[in-house]
Amino acid sequence: MLAQYLFFFLSFVAVFSALMVIIDKNPVHSVLYLIITFFAIAGHFFLLNAQFLGAVHIIVYAGAIMVLFLYVIMMLNLNKEIEPHKKNIPKVIAVISAGLLMICLVAVLIGAERTMLPAARDSNIGLVENLGKVLFREYMLPFEISSVLFLAAMVGAVMLGKKEIH
Amino acid sequence: MKDVLIGIPIQWYIYLSVTIFSIGVLGVLFRRNAIIIFMCIEMMLNAVNLLMVAFSRYLGDTGGQVFVFFVMVVAAAEVAIGLAILMMIFRNTRSTDIDTLNKLKW
Secondary structure (H helix, E strand, O other), X not given: OHHHHHHHHHHHHXXXXXXXXXXXXXXXXXXXXXXXXXXXXHHHHHHOXXXXXXXXXXXXHHHHHHHXXXXXXXXXXOOOOOOOOOOOHHHHHHHHHHHHHHHHHHHHHHHHHHHOOOOOOOOOOOOHHHHHHHHHHOOHHHHHHHHHHHHHHHHHHHHHXXXXXX | OOXXXXXXXXXXXXXXXXXXXXXXXXXXXXXXXXXXXXXXXXXXXHHHHHHHHHHHHHHOOOHHHHHHHHHHHHXXXXXXXXXXXXXXXXXXXXXXXXXXXXXXXX
């Protein structure tokens, strides 16, 4: 029962702040609402007993990525409403298409009601020990390759951020 | 923590993920600010991550959570590159409005 209340609370927070991200005109407020969304999703991870991913989610998303967003907004000085008023037709079309997408996905997934999965016996798969064993045994090569990806991203970001020489 | 999931069917997680994903799609289509569009892409990635963790938990398979880990890795790299590109766009056009980037428009 408590789990259900927690689920509904976290879901409400996540959906509400996700909506506020796209409604709010101020980019700084959008970033702050997105942080709330990420914390709610991290709460869902903890609810699913995926403790390692919950902690990593908070550290990587709320700690690193959102700080990067805030830095860029600060450097570009976008902390005010700069979006000029646009015509309403594209917005109406956007709302209709996103609504249609959601209806399609829900319609597809309603058919999956019968194939409901039973709760797994082993609830400890999300702990650091089990996840680390799988990560360093079966997924060793992807793990190492992702470090190359990070190196490439680092070099690319530095190259892109450099001042152009005329 | 063993019987926590008894009261929560996987359908609830599916609907929650679909909702957050659709809000992300709506934001990409709705807003004209490149930074907001970028944040909405992050939101969509998160919705998929949540669904993968839920399925991995319900199936009792660790593979899903490892893939969520790799999605986070790719998302972090993507944000670093994307924001650098955004800075360059701002340096050239003095705005982050995507309507100014219409050179490839037919």
